[in-house]
Amino acid sequence: NAGVTQTPKFQVLKTGQSMTLQCAQDMNHEYMSWYRQDPGMGLRLIHYSVGAGITDQGEVPNGYNVSRSTTEDFPLRLLSAAPSQTSVYFCASSTPSGDNEQFFGPGTRLTVL
Amino acid sequence: KQEVTQIPAALSVPEGENLVLNCSFTDSAIYNLQWFRQDPGKGLTSLLLIQSSQREQTSGRLNASLDKSSGRSTLYIAASQPGDSATYLCAVMDSSYKLIFGSGTRLLVRP
Numbered sequence: 001n002a003g004v005t006q007t008p009k010f011q012v013l014k015t016g017q018s019m020t021l022q023c024a025q026d027m028n029h030e031y032m033s034w035y036r037q038d039p040g041m042g043l044r045l046i047h048y049s050v051g052a053g054i055t056d057q058g059e060v061p062n063g064y065n066v067s068r069s070t071t072e073d074f075p076l077r078l079l080s081a082a083p084s085q086t087s088v089y090f091c092a093s094s095t096p097s098g099d100n101e102q103f104f105g106p107g108t109r110l111t112v113l
Numbered sequence: 114k115q116e117v118t119q120i121p122a123a124l125s126v127p128e129g130e131n132l133v134l135n136c137s138f139t140d141s142a143i144y145n146l147q148w149f150r151q152d153p154g155k156g157l158t159s160l161l162l163i164q165s166s167q168r169e170q171t172s173g174r175l176n177a178s179l180d181k182s183s184g185r186s187t188l189y190i191a192a193s194q195p196g197d198s199a200t201y202l203c204a205v206m207d208s209s210y211k212l213i214f215g216s217g218t219r220l221l222v223r224p
Contacts, residue, residue, distance in 0.1 A: 031210055033211075033212070035212075035214075040216065041216055042117070042119075042202060042204075042214030042215050042216045042217055043157075043202070043204075043212075043214045044214070045211055045212065045213075048210075048211060050210065058211065090156060090157065092212070094210075096210065099145065099162055099164060100144060100145060100206060100210060101145075101147065101159055101162045102147060102159070102204075102206075102212055103159070104149075104156050104157040104158075104159075105156060106155070106156040107155075107156050
């Protein structure tokens with residue numbers, strides 16, 4: 001199993017540009033989520049999904065969109081990038097049928113100029 | 114609203130010391146609690162997961178305890194090594210399966 005994969009690893013955007021961060025998992029996990037990590041802070045939940053076709057907002061959803069058309073993929077869209085969205089983004093997955101241990105991807109480091 | 118606090122924010126110890134990292138949370142209605150390790154510029158590695166019905170979990174030199182009623186967890190690292198240097202994150206999963214993280218403890222083990 002590849003686990004949780006994220007692309008790209010690094011990205012630089014200009015203010016106002018849009019882009020999609022990709023996340024995929026091959027563990028057949030129902031739950032997937034996106035977090036951002038800023039310096040000196042823990043991870044904060046952006047959006048999450050409990051299954052294909054179901055998404056919900058986390059703690060810091062503004063400026064981001066998600067969709068979940070398949071179990072495997074959970075892309076995160078930045079609609080109009082702002083410097084405040086400069087951060088490291090992590091995707092995670094888990095399954096409630098086990099102990100709900102969260103597995104994390106390697107992260108995407110995003111800089112918005 | 115669930116809040117997770119980790120103390121201390123940073124810790125520097127000589128190699129070989131036993132040490133304790135602390136995590137506290139404000140709402141005892143949790144599903145589980147996880148401890149993660151994060152190396153600089155890297156992702157998160159799960160160390161230990163404690164279900165809400167459990168009191169502790171052990172893996173090698175690591176032992177994590179959970180006291181739900183008091184809203185506390187500790188991560189005990191025995192015989193610390195320079196390779197243990199990293200940031201340690203505590204996270205609680207609430208009843209809607211969302212993870213809430215603390216800000217982490219940055220550990221440096223000096224040779």
